[in-house]
Amino acid sequence: MRLLEDVHAVDKRATRILTLAMDASHTRIPLGRLDVVQRATALGQIDAAWVKGWETPEDWLYPQMQEVLTTWTRLNGPQHLVYRIVGEPWAPRSHALRELLARNGVPFEFVAADTATGQELIRQHSVDVGRLPALIHHDGTVLHDPTGDEVAGSHGIATRPSRTDYDLVVVGAGPAGLAAAVFAASEGLRTLVLESHAIGGQAGTSSMIRNYLGFVRGISGGELAHRAWEQALLLGAEFAFAHPASGVSRHERGVDLHLEGGLTVSSRAAILATGVSYRSLGLAALDRLAGVGVFYGAAGVEAAALTSLPVAVVGGANSAGQTALHLAKYASQVNLLIRGTSLASGMSQYLIDQIKATGNISVRLGTRLVDAEGVVRLEGVVIEETSSRERTRLPLSGLFVMIGAEPHTAWMTGLQRDERGFILTDRDVVRNSATTDRPPLPFETSLPGVFAVGDVRRGSVKRVAGAVGEGSVAVGSVHEYLSLDGR
Ligand SMILES: Cc1cc2nc3c(=O)[nH]c(=O)nc-3n(C[C@H](O)[C@H](O)[C@H](O)COP(=O)(O)OP(=O)(O)OC[C@H]3O[C@@H](n4cnc5c(N)ncnc54)[C@H](O)[C@@H]3O)c2cc1C
Numbered sequence: 001m002r003l004l005e006d007v008h009a010v011d012k013r014a015t016r017i018l019t020l021a022m023d024a025s026h027t028r029i030p031l032g033r034l035d036v037v038q039r040a041t042a043l044g045q046i047d048a049a050w051v052k053g054w055e056t057p058e059d060w061l062y063p064q065m066q067e068v069l070t071t072w073t074r075l076n077g078p079q080h081l082v083y084r085i086v087g088e089p090w091a092p093r094s095h096a097l098r099e100l101l102a103r104n105g106v107p108f109e110f111v112a113a114d115t116a117t118g119q120e121l122i123r124q125h126s127v128d129v130g131r132l133p134a135l136i137h138h139d140g141t142v143l144h145d146p147t148g149d150e151v152a153g154s155h156g157i158a159t160r161p162s163r164t165d166y167d168l169v170v171v172g173a174g175p176a177g178l179a180a181a182v183f184a185a186s187e188g189l190r191t192l193v194l195e196s197h198a199i200g201g202q203a204g205t206s207s208m209i210r211n212y213l214g215f216v217r218g219i220s221g222g223e224l225a226h227r228a229w230e231q232a233l234l235l236g237a238e239f240a241f242a243h244p245a246s247g248v249s250r251h252e253r254g255v256d257l258h259l260e261g262g263l264t265v266s267s268r269a270a271i272l273a274t275g276v277s278y279r280s281l282g283l284a285a286l287d288r289l290a291g292v293g294v295f296y297g298a299a300g301v302e303a304a305a306l307t308s309l310p311v312a313v314v315g316g317a318n319s320a321g322q323t324a325l326h327l328a329k330y331a332s333q334v335n336l337l338i339r340g341t342s343l344a345s346g347m348s349q350y351l352i353d354q355i356k357a358t359g360n361i362s363v364r365l366g367t368r369l370v371d372a373e374g375v376v377r378l379e380g381v382v383i384e385e386t387s388s389r390e391r392t393r394l395p396l397s398g399l400f401v402m403i404g405a406e407p408h409t410a411w412m413t414g415l416q417r418d419e420r421g422f423i424l425t426d427r428d429v430v431r432n433s434a435t436t437d438r439p440p441l442p443f444e445t446s447l448p449g450v451f452a453v454g455d456v457r458r459g460s461v462k463r464v465a466g467a468v469g470e471g472s473v474a475v476g477s478v479h480e481y482l483s484l485d486g487r
Contacts, residue, residue: 001036005045008376013076015068018046022053028060039305041210045377048217067217082155083108086121087133093145094133100148103198103205105226106155148197148242149261159242161265166192166238168478169257169267171245172408174201175464176454177273178228179471184271185237187475192265193237194257196244200225201275202455203464208291212464224464246411248272248450255449269449269478272412272423273471276405276455276462281314285372286401293378294399303330306398312381314369315402316340321351323400324361334361335394337383341366372399407456416446422458425451441481443474449481 004016018040020030030037030051037049048068054060083101087094089112101108111118113132121127127134131144135151143150152159168184170177173195184191198204206221215224233239247258254268280287286294303326312335313324321343324336336355343352343363355361364383370391371382380395407421416424424430426440436448443451453474454460454467 001040001045004040005376012376013072015047015072016045017068018049019052020049022051027051028054039307041305064217071220079107081107081109082138084121084136085110085133086113086118086127086136088113091133097133097135097146097151100151100198103200103222105199105222152241158238158240160263161192161194161240162238164265166190166265166267167482168192168269168271168475169194169255169265170271170273171248171257172201172273172275172454172456173199173225173229173239174273174275174454174467175203175225175228176275176467176471177201177271178225178232179468180271180273180453180475181232181237181239181471182228182235183472183475184478185232185235187479189475189478191232191237192267193232193239194243194245194259194265195239195241199229202277203467206291209464221464245274248412248447249414250447250449255447269481270451271443271471271474271478272445272450272452272456273454273467274408274456275467276407279403279406281369281401281403283369283372286369286399289372289374289378292376293374293397294372294401296401303327306331308332309397310395311335311398311400312337312394312396313400313402315404316343316346317402317404318346318348318351320400320402321347321355323402325351325354325358327398327400328358328361331398332360334358335396336361336363337367337369338363338365339368339386405455405462409456414447415450415452418458423452423456425457425459428458438484441477443470443477444481451477 004018007014007016020033023032028051030049040046050064083106085094085097085108098110111121113122113129121136122129125136125140125142127142128144133145135143135146137154141154143154149159167189168191170180170191170193173193177193181191181193200221203209203221204225208218209221209224210218212219212224243259243261243263245257246260248270249256254266255270256264256266257270258264306327307330309331310333311327311331313320314337316338320336324334328334340346355363366386367383368386369381370384372378373380378396378399380393381399382391382393384391409417409421409423416429418424423445425443425445429440429446443453445452451474453470455462460466460470
């Protein structure tokens with residue numbers, strides 16, 4: 001195991017497979033060594049574990065090997081290039097353009113303008129260096145500092161709906177919106193999906209989703225999202241990118257969605273799946289270690305893998321307190337890092353009492369995290385006492401950042417939302433003259449015929465599987481709504 005861990009210090013691109021001898025019961029899951037595999041996976045020491053010794057490698061070994069090789073090639077191998085970007089590496093617009101193409105799965109190469117290759121491209125394509133970054137299409141066309149709309153247009157991606165009326169408009173193409181699109185289109189509804197930025201939403205930013213049913217070794221969020229996008233397109237759903245929805249209103253025949261840029265689309269019903277953004281601490285050192293010791297959200301499956309190791313939780317709300325208590329059952333030491341000076345300002349008393357009674361939790365009030373250490377995985381953090389500015393290094397194997405999520409609902413002014421902006425649905429909706437004379441359907445908001453699913457909905461579980469489940473099930477409510485009074 002030590003060897004596999006050290007390999008990454010030599011070359012981070014290496015894929016590390018732990019091969020285990022088949023046990024006496026000849027199972028293809030290493031049942032007898034599960035604890036070793038679980039721990040090594042959670043600590044980022046290996047990428048996969050296989051049982052060796054099958055008589056027919058075609059049946060079990062080769063498919064696994066192919067999967068690993070495909071993933072490696074996608075990340076590291078030569079690619080068919082659709083675009084080359086020429087620009088200044090650290091310019092915010094260069095970063096925005098790289099991020100847009102990467103998150104939408106478009107193959108590209110970035111070339112710094114001041115390199116020999118950059119200068120050659122500038123000369124060859126008559127790039128105006130006053131308007132960098134420039135996007136050079138494989139056919140030679142050049143776009144200077146393009147908007148998302150222009151990039152999508154150049155890539156043949158629709159940015160405007162093809163018609164003005166639909167049976168269903170889904171807002172957001174994260175897991176919840178994609179699932180709704182797949183189900184709605186497969187069930188014969190004329191479906192439009194509006195996505196402001198990139199397919200996959202938050203899930204698209206996850207390098208490896210390990211808790212989605214059926215993907216034993218996990219799947220990258222981008223890959224999962226692209227499969228779902230293709231599936232929805234083949235089933236007949238239409239997508240329009242780059243024009244965020246900016247208003248929703250009802251009229252006699254259904255719902256109007258207003259888009260930035262002045263467009264309006266009408267539809268018989270709408271599903272809002274606009275998700276949330278998890279707040280990050282804004283430290284590059286932490287972002288680099290996400291998934292290899294640094295986690296956003298609750299501890300879940302990682303907790304057992306951190307047995308006897310020191311960990312920390314950042315946050316002062318109930319979710320952070322619950323996570324600290326859960327981790328304390330496994331970890332040697334749990335540091336609860338809180339910016340404020342009192343636990344009571346954000347946490348329920350019963351949790352405070354439990355935390356105080358738990359010997360291996362240290363509450364560090366008035367502290368902020370200023371740096372993280374580790375090359376292959378998290379090894380420690382540096383915290384600063386806000387009053388004295390004194391800095392301390394904490395050796396850590398796990399860090400859970402739980403400083404809240406913000407829903408993308410600022411524009412949904414006509415909808416009932418809770419104090420944090422999450423959309424109220426079905427039983428949570430307060431019925432009044434603006435709502436209907438019937439109880440809301442499952443996932444229906446305070447606006448009849450408008451449904452909300454996934455992370456943006458109050459009470460959702462904030463997981464890919466939850467979002468996919470809600471998006472799929474809400475289509476049943478849409479059908480029920482459309483059948484009411486023959487709508
Ligand atoms: C880094 C990271 C890793 C994660 N890892 C896991 C994991 O391993 N397992 C797991 O179960 N969960 C994981 N999660 C959580 C999971 O990704 C979310 O629960 C899930 O993506 C929620 O899906 P959603 O469709 O509700 O919302 P989102 O994924 O947030 O998608 C919402 C979409 O709506 C779009 N949108 C927003 N506003 C508008 C608008 N006005 N007009 C048009 N479009 C709009 C956004 O651009 C976005 O694409 C992770 C989250 C993050 C951030």
